[in-house]
Amino acid sequence: MSGLAMAVPAAAPLVEMRDVSIAFGGIKAVDGVSIDLYPGEVVGLLGHNGAGKSTLIKILSGAYAADHGEIRVNGEPVHITSPRDAKRCGIETIYQTLALADNVDAAANIFLGREKLTAWGTLDDHAMEAEARKVMGRLNPHFRRFKEPVKALSGGQRQSVAIARAIHFDARVLIMDEPTAALGPAETRQVGELVKQLKQEGIGIFLISHDIHDVFDLADRIHVMKNGKLVGTARVSDVTQDEVLGMIILGKCPPGAVPGPGAVG
Amino acid sequence: MAEPSTTLSPAPSSEAPAGRRAGIGDALRALELDTRMVGMIGALAIVWIGFDILTGGAFLTPRNLWNLSVQTASVGVMATGMVLVIVTRNIDLSVGSILGFTGMVVGVLQARILPEIWGFDHPMTWVVAVLAAVAVGGAVGAVQGAVIAYLGVSSFIVTLGGLLVWRGAAWWVTTGQTVAPMDGLFKRLGGGFEGAIGAGPSWAVGIAAVLLSVxxxxxxxxxxxxxxxxxxPLWAEGVVILLVAAAIVGAVLVVNSYPLPVPVVRRMMEAQGLSTDGTLPFVAHGFAIPVLIALAVGVAxxxxxxxxxxxxxVFAIGGNPEAxxxxxxxxRRVMVMVFGLMGALCGLSACIATARLNAATNANGTLDxxxxxxxxxxxxxxxxxxVGTILGAMLGAMVMQSLQSGMVLLGVDAPMQNIVVGLVLVAAVYVDTLYRRGLK
Incomplete structure (x- = not known):
C-alpha cells in the first residue's frame, strides 16, 4: 500500500486498484500495479507509449477485464467486467479516440446507452437536446450545431461532446485519456479550467498524458509506469520535472517518490 | 405570429451552412427537407415519366401503378429490415432463401396441417399462418444473428451459408412438391381483386393517414x-403538410380509379341479388392489402x-462499433435482434409472395x-x-420494380432487363458517392 494515503486526510480512497495484472498473448501489459485516487484529487498517470497506462485505465473503465487483482470504490470491492459496470460505480471515461458515434448528433452521443425516454418508452429527443444544450452551454458556450452528426464538428467541439457525456451523469471518478492531444492552445486551456472546476466539485480525476507539463500544471500526485509495472508514486510538489522524466525513461525513483515494483535499483 | 425560434439561437446563421444565395435556397432550407430524399423522388419521377413517354402513356395508368405497388410489396417489406442490417455494417444474403423456406412452412401449414385440425376455410387459418411465418422467419434470423454476434463469424459467410441451407430446407419441407392452393382469406394478402379493400375503405385509410401525419x-x-x-416557420410547416396530404390523397385517387374487371363486378352484384342488366357501375380496386401491409411495415x-x-x-453501432x-x-444482443427482425420480415414477405402466387414453391424468393x-x-x-432510411429503401424498391415493369411494357428481353438493373445499381451508388463527397 502507498504510504501516501496518510498525506491525504479523510477516509478510504475513492478508487483503489490493487495488484492488477492483465496479459495479452503471454505479454504482461499490466503487471501487479496498485494505484489510488481520492475525492477532489487529480492524479496523473505517466509513462511512455506502451508503458501500460491506457491498458490499466481500460480495466478500470470496463473495456478490459483484469486477469488478476482487485478494484475498490469507496473501500468496497467491486466487479467491473463491462463499461456498464464502471458507469454504475460512477466511473466515466473520456477516451483518447473520443469514442463518439460519428453519424448521430451531439445529444444522441451524450446520452448513448442512457437515453431519456418518454412515458411511452420512446426516445425523448427533445428532452435530451434540452439537457445537451445545457451541459454544452457550460463547456462550450458557442456551440450551436445540435442537429448535425458529430463527424461534421471540429476537434475541439467533438472533445466537448465527449467531455459532456462523461460529466453529465454525476461522475465521481473521471478518467481522461490524453484529453488535450488533439486540441489547440486555447482549447487545452479550456480543458485545464474544466479539470480545476470538476476537482472543486469533489470529483476524482485520472489524467493520462505523456505531456509532463500538463500533468505538473493540473495533477496533485503522479503514478509513473514503465513496461507494465509501477515505477513509483509521488506528490507533484515533492519531485522535479527532471526527476519524473528519470522515472519515465529510466525507471529510477527519486528520493521524493515512493518506489513501486517497477523501480530500478 | 411571434416565433419562439430566436430565443435560443441568437445567431441562426451559424446553425445552417452558410454561403448560399438567398431566395429559393433559403426557402428550401426552411422546409428542412432531406435533399437525398427529394433526389430519390425526383429520380423516381424521371423513371416514371420517361417510361410513360416511351410506352405512349401505358406506364402512368392506374392499372400499371396499382400492379407496380403490389409487385413492390414483398421486396419493400424485406428492404426495411435490410436497411438496419447494412447500417450495422453487415449484410444478409439469405433473405430470399428464408422467404422460400418460411413460404413452404406456411403452405404446408395451411394447406395440409390446419385443415386436418379445423377443416378448410377456417377464419383463423390465415392468422395462424402469418404468425407462424413471422415466428419461423424470426427464429431463423435470430440463429444466424447469434452465430454472427457471439461466435464472431462474418455475416457475409453466415448468410451465404444460410442462402444454401434455407433453400435446401425449403426443398426438404415437401421434398420439392409445390403446395397449392392457399386458404381463401390468406390469398387476399397477395393482392388481386379479392385482396383490394375498395374505394370507401381506401378513403378512410387515406384520411386517417393525413390526420395522423398532421x-x-x-x-x-x-x-x-x-x-x-x-x-x-409556419408557412414551411404548412407546405410540408400540404405535400404529405397531396401524396396520400393522390395515392387514394389512383387506386380508386382502377376498376374491377366487368365479370367480377357482375358476379359480386349477382351474389348480392342485384340486377346486372344495363350498364354496370364503376367499382374501384382501392388499396391492395399487400401494399397496406408494406406501408404499415414502413411506418413501424x-x-x-x-x-x-x-x-x-443500431445506428450508433454502425457509426462506431467500439464507441x-x-x-x-x-x-451483440442488438445484432441478434437486427437479424431476427430481418428474418421475421422475410416471414411476412413469404406470406405476401405465397399468397400472390397462390402456391408455395421451393423456388419462391430466388434472387430476392x-x-x-x-x-x-x-x-x-x-x-x-x-447511414440509411426506411423510406429511402422502400423508394429504392419502387425504383427497381418500376425499371423492370417499364422494360416489360417496352418488350425488353429478360437478359437485357437484368443488365439494365445491374448498371442502374452501380450508377446509383456512384452518384451517392459523389453526393457524399460533395457534403465534406
Missing amino acids: AAILVTRRRRAGFGFPVR MTFLSRRTRFGRY AELSGINT ELYVIAAAIIGGTSMAGG
Whole structure:
C-alpha cells in the first residue's frame, strides 16, 4: 500500500486498484500495479507509449477485464467486467479516440446507452437536446450545431461532446485519456479550467498524458509506469520535472517518490 | 405570429451552412427537407415519366401503378429490415432463401396441417399462418444473428451459408412438391381483386393517414417550441403538410380509379341479388392489402429506427462499433435482434409472395436477396454503415420494380432487363458517392 494515503486526510480512497495484472498473448501489459485516487484529487498517470497506462485505465473503465487483482470504490470491492459496470460505480471515461458515434448528433452521443425516454418508452429527443444544450452551454458556450452528426464538428467541439457525456451523469471518478492531444492552445486551456472546476466539485480525476507539463500544471500526485509495472508514486510538489522524466525513461525513483515494483535499483 | 425560434439561437446563421444565395435556397432550407430524399423522388419521377413517354402513356395508368405497388410489396417489406442490417455494417444474403423456406412452412401449414385440425376455410387459418411465418422467419434470423454476434463469424459467410441451407430446407419441407392452393382469406394478402379493400375503405385509410401525419407534425412542433428550440416557420410547416396530404390523397385517387374487371363486378352484384342488366357501375380496386401491409411495415420500422432505443443503438453501432460497446450498449444482443427482425420480415414477405402466387414453391424468393440489397443501397443506405432510411429503401424498391415493369411494357428481353438493373445499381451508388463527397 502507498504510504501516501496518510498525506491525504479523510477516509478510504475513492478508487483503489490493487495488484492488477492483465496479459495479452503471454505479454504482461499490466503487471501487479496498485494505484489510488481520492475525492477532489487529480492524479496523473505517466509513462511512455506502451508503458501500460491506457491498458490499466481500460480495466478500470470496463473495456478490459483484469486477469488478476482487485478494484475498490469507496473501500468496497467491486466487479467491473463491462463499461456498464464502471458507469454504475460512477466511473466515466473520456477516451483518447473520443469514442463518439460519428453519424448521430451531439445529444444522441451524450446520452448513448442512457437515453431519456418518454412515458411511452420512446426516445425523448427533445428532452435530451434540452439537457445537451445545457451541459454544452457550460463547456462550450458557442456551440450551436445540435442537429448535425458529430463527424461534421471540429476537434475541439467533438472533445466537448465527449467531455459532456462523461460529466453529465454525476461522475465521481473521471478518467481522461490524453484529453488535450488533439486540441489547440486555447482549447487545452479550456480543458485545464474544466479539470480545476470538476476537482472543486469533489470529483476524482485520472489524467493520462505523456505531456509532463500538463500533468505538473493540473495533477496533485503522479503514478509513473514503465513496461507494465509501477515505477513509483509521488506528490507533484515533492519531485522535479527532471526527476519524473528519470522515472519515465529510466525507471529510477527519486528520493521524493515512493518506489513501486517497477523501480530500478 | 411571434416565433419562439430566436430565443435560443441568437445567431441562426451559424446553425445552417452558410454561403448560399438567398431566395429559393433559403426557402428550401426552411422546409428542412432531406435533399437525398427529394433526389430519390425526383429520380423516381424521371423513371416514371420517361417510361410513360416511351410506352405512349401505358406506364402512368392506374392499372400499371396499382400492379407496380403490389409487385413492390414483398421486396419493400424485406428492404426495411435490410436497411438496419447494412447500417450495422453487415449484410444478409439469405433473405430470399428464408422467404422460400418460411413460404413452404406456411403452405404446408395451411394447406395440409390446419385443415386436418379445423377443416378448410377456417377464419383463423390465415392468422395462424402469418404468425407462424413471422415466428419461423424470426427464429431463423435470430440463429444466424447469434452465430454472427457471439461466435464472431462474418455475416457475409453466415448468410451465404444460410442462402444454401434455407433453400435446401425449403426443398426438404415437401421434398420439392409445390403446395397449392392457399386458404381463401390468406390469398387476399397477395393482392388481386379479392385482396383490394375498395374505394370507401381506401378513403378512410387515406384520411386517417393525413390526420395522423398532421398530428405528428404539430405535436413535434409544439414539443420543440415548448423547449424553446428553433422550429420551421409556419408557412414551411404548412407546405410540408400540404405535400404529405397531396401524396396520400393522390395515392387514394389512383387506386380508386382502377376498376374491377366487368365479370367480377357482375358476379359480386349477382351474389348480392342485384340486377346486372344495363350498364354496370364503376367499382374501384382501392388499396391492395399487400401494399397496406408494406406501408404499415414502413411506418413501424421508421418508428423503430428513429424513436426507440433499439434503433438508436443500431445506428450508433454502425457509426462506431467500439464507441457503442464502450457506451455500455450490449452490441451483440442488438445484432441478434437486427437479424431476427430481418428474418421475421422475410416471414411476412413469404406470406405476401405465397399468397400472390397462390402456391408455395421451393423456388419462391430466388434472387430476392439481390433485389432487397439493391433496393436498400439505391435508397441511400451506405455500405460503410451508419447511414440509411426506411423510406429511402422502400423508394429504392419502387425504383427497381418500376425499371423492370417499364422494360416489360417496352418488350425488353429478360437478359437485357437484368443488365439494365445491374448498371442502374452501380450508377446509383456512384452518384451517392459523389453526393457524399460533395457534403465534406
